[in-house]
Amino acid sequence: KNEVEQSPQNLTAQEGEFITINCSYSVGISALHWLQQHPGGGIVSLFMLSSGKKKHGRLIATINIQEKHSSLHITASHPRDSAVYICAVPQETSGSRLTFGEGTQLTVNP
């Protein structure tokens, strides 16, 4: 069964700073998800990636399959980016049920 570790658990930044959140997992996977959870609990899928890098606006996600590691970057951070960011991977190599990291609480101060 896959184990997922995220770091840091909590992150406070000033508006405009470059943010990096890391995710490591233990079992080879087909794809990794980055999710965003705002206060109130709603979850939005940010990225699903299986190799290389994806970019959406100020968000960039990278994955290194060999090292079983992914990073989520936020450029020019803004207070509205404040949320919990969650990494998720399949529980087993070939499955689609997800197992989730504990999440990173990001607070961006103006």
Next chain:
Amino acid sequence: GAGVSQSPSNKVTEKGKDVELRCDPISGHTALYWYRQSLGQGLEFLIYFQGNSAPDKSGLPSDRFSAERTGGSVSTLTIQRTQQEDSAVYLCASRGSSYNEQFFGPGTRLTVL
């Protein structure tokens, strides 16, 4: 509808009562998942439906929990004889085909008094 919807958005119930939570997946999505997020905890898998196959119930925490998916679309998660530890946000997600991303609903916040 454009996304996954869930109802109710909030549910407060008394210990021992039964509750039903509903999920409407994205039209045409064959896979549907239920997850739970207890206060201060990470998300955990509960149950997974894929097409007409028997559901994967391996994540259900007790036999008080059950779920069904009628007509391959709408799903209902039922919790019988609710306990205070059942208080959590219950999230539903749907997926179109293998390796496609899961789309999450807004969740139902359940509070058991």
